[in-house]
Amino acid sequence: MENRKVFFLINSIGFGGAERALFNLLSIPALYSALDVSVILLDKEPLVRQLPSNVKLYHLDAKRSLMRSMRQLNSLLSKEKPALVVSFLVRANVCNALTGITHQHKVILCERMHLSSHLDNQFTGFKRFFAGLIPLISYRWANAVLGVSSGVTRNLIEHFHVPPQKAHTIFNPYNIEAIRKASEEVPEVSLPSNFIVSAGRLTAAKNFKQLINAYLMSSETASLCILGEGEQREELTRYIRDRGAEKRIILLGYAKNPFSVFSRAKYYVSASTNEGFPNALLEAMTVGLPAIMTNCPSGPAEILEGDSNFTSDKCHLGKFGILVPLNNELQLTLAINQMQADQIRADYSAKSIMRAQDFSIDKVSAEYWMFLRRFL
Template sequence: MKTENTPRRVMFVINSLGYGGAERALTNILATRPKHTDGTSDEIHLVLLDTLPDARPVPPDVILHRLNGRGSLIRSMLQLRQITAKIRPAIMIALLLRANLATAIVGRMLHIPTIICERMHVSSHLAQKYRGVRRRLFSRLPRIGYSFSTHILAVSRGVADDMVEQHSANPSKLSIINNPFDLARIRADGAAASSVPNIPARFAIAIGRLEPAKNMKLAIDAFLAAKLDFPLMILGEGSLRPALQHYIEQQQAQDRIILASYQDNPFATLAKAQFYISASRNEGFPNAMMEAMILGIPVIATDCPSGPAEIAGVESADPTAPVTLAPYAIIVPMDRQDALTSAITQICKADLNQHYRAQSLLRAEDFTLEKIGAHYWRKIEQIAQSARRRSTK
């Protein structure tokens, strides 16, 4: 706890510092922590549950602790309890499912307030990943975290609704805060030369893990059906790479679909695209879509749960039309190749393309590092203060 001479200890918990969106959001939050009115800052501890290579840097004054959870919830929870009892933070904040569960349970055991951050649409994620008994079993786990935590932060309205309606989260202890983005850094990185060999002068782009949830085959089929005179470039890695590469060869489309690898600086390629395509079946908050908009790239996205429609400025796609020209992006129904092809054809029209370039830049201003980071730290302060008042009664 913070006294006159001791900085308040704040602990963040996450599985590792990989390339994912949650990891990027965490490092952005850490970079925006404010000073107190007396000029001091919190003492920040970051606990990584697994011993894995880091893909994200953290501020140099953050105290890093590496556990050896090996992907196990039980091991992670036991080791987290040990280090938390030693540090005695004033509050714990967790991101990602295993970290959320371990933190909520340890916080309850040690009487430390906790905030868990839900980054994904849990129901659609579990439906994609599990079946039968395993799905029913795993669907119970988030409820434990939601019930044991002091507060819950959802990354989008759709994620929050799913938590309440399907997983019994208490709406009175739930808030919505979107992901923060460092607009200046993304745009600076976008100005660099692309590392993709022989990059074409014109191309469309899709970015994401090559896994079923991202539905890259639909993006490929819809793009090929549009019969454009420039290719679609896909940046990503995943288990479906061999199958997608084989499918592209089957379609004799090697000159129209470029299956590039993940890039250390994807923004240098993204910034040069004609438009961005997301064919996802589920998202929490679609970071790559937002990053395209930050770079002024027009966006086409499926109306999946959840996030794309919210970012585009509508509640959902128009059910009476295959293509919804939303205020900030074009939205189409999920798994509709005809609708996605129609949207691709429309975005190639010069006036509509320019319109959505301007709207992308306008929308990006709602997700700046400064605005969203401040929301996170205000919520952390609010929950910590409330817990301290309760403990002194």
Template sequence: MAKTDANYLFVINSLAGGGAERVMTTLLARSKDRAPDGRLHLALLDNEPAAYTPPDFVTVHQLDARGGQLASIRQLLKLVRTLKPRLMLSFLTRANVAAVAVGRLTGVRCVISERVDTASHFSTTRLKAVKMLTVRTAYRLAERIIAVSAGVADSLVENFGIARDKIVVIENPVDVEAIRAKGAEAPSIPLEPPFVVGVGRLVPNKNFRLLIDAFAASGAPGKLVILGEGPERPALVQRIAELGLTDRIALPGFAANPFAVVSRAEIFVLPSNAEGFPNGLLEGMSLGVPVISTNCASGPSEVLADEPRRPLDDKVAATYGVLTPVDRVDAMASALQLLQDPELRRRYGALAEQRARMYSPEMATSRYWAVLEPDAPTG
């Protein structure tokens, strides 16, 4: 794509740890040839400690909305009136709503990216009806919406009335070589193989209670290691104690380099109730680790079975990993038992890495810019 002298503004809540934040920095890092130095800008709505570092050719604008929607709109509006960007690209719901509002007030083009099944995430929140209406209203005003999976796209159509032709699906990228290099590093915590691993925020939607109960029911040897931090920690610690497994299940907290731990695991498990796109699943697959995932909305079925999600009654040995029904302890325990077969683990590990290589950052970046600048010449 030819260079332009226009400003491009990327918007996200913060660069605190998470899949959306990682993808944002990956996309920026591979966009240097899309605009001259100094023309790529990143607005961080909240002043939070960053887990990821944007490239030095990107100008970072640190705002301080403190999680507030109105403050996000006000502060972003001031920045946009100064920068006068050609367009905005935003990630995450609050940033998306703010970007659309500011775009309407200033006439700046606005493309938003939906990273999760927002309807599912709102299902247990206060003021659900208000939040659903806010998203429905704002998202309809965006120029285009980039969904990270077909399941997220379906949810936008079914739950928010978004026109299907406004949505384009671009799956999250995974940098297999970078992840494997990190995986080869020494882990920051002591490990005693064999062990099963899970990674993610300790929040209800990630459903690590399911993994703990399934591991206990499976009779699998070794240990279970769950990397991550969050408000569910006390409840999970209590459940582990109730099962009498404090010596076999570890919650070591957030790991700056989780790949060094995951690469040494026998099995990677994603027990979520819902995902936007399962970044952690693909990262585990990049390391050649066999995987088990709940068949949640959305993404796991597309990755592991290469087909749209359909209801499951029990575990399914799919093409690239094992799928189980959501929140079914018996099925998850059965999947863990299935992968006690060393030969099956080896086969699924090789297939997992092969599948992960289909999601390259270069391909994803090109597809993003094709949405942002559909009429621009390439090369």
């Protein structure tokens, strides 16, 4: 009998973009009703999204260790013998690629980050070399590797030796109707009457200090609200206080429903230095926010200009939003000043709504499942 068993492998189901992409992929059961679908979580951490009732769940307890992940996954695969394993995030991808060699299941890796710049932001010296070596060795064994943007896919080919014929791009799926419905709810956090918004983990990669500097140098009079939590919270709190900007810049923390905040903002802005495919940007655009974003290695140019190869050393009024060169405080300030024009904001608001349709859950999820069925 034909093996129709498909496993999805991920570290955990938390609040991150990869987890949301997997959740969205599974949220239309009609697309995979003939398949036996399961999700394997490598770590025993709280499940913050409820999976569909037709999806079986396996909860391992690897405690974020690669070796424990390998051992426990190997044991489960020996018993279950799936036809296909689809993984998200680097540790899960490495485990999937290596266990596929011995267990003979088809292997599809989904890479969510521009891997080179992601590792550059996290490691230096020998640790950086070793962190890059693991995917360099393992990813090539996959049957296919899916980048979440053309920039991510290109980076995998050029720096991690993924054979071009195995490398493909499928964007993140977005439940546009659900996002817009959630955006109408009452915000769970207190908001100023007039504000601009940014969102992301409070980490160095999101470059919030540069955003704060550019905002304070600009002519913007609305408050700057930043959604998210992370290890830089105390540092950013001091940074804002040292500039006497506590009344103008608000760290909102984590919001379960960020869409109700987005929909009330004047526009969205990000100074991020590393993305795979910027979820918060697309979600803000879904509810009609004009957008400013730095042209970091993958994602922003593809969304806002429709061209993953686009570069400019100046603030650029793109097809669907404003792009700013990476790590350029002055140009980011100029972009914020550009957004003071009512007509520019109105034009980009309409273009944001139009562009978001290209990433709708119905369209992208159908593309995903059509691709996965090729390996069954």
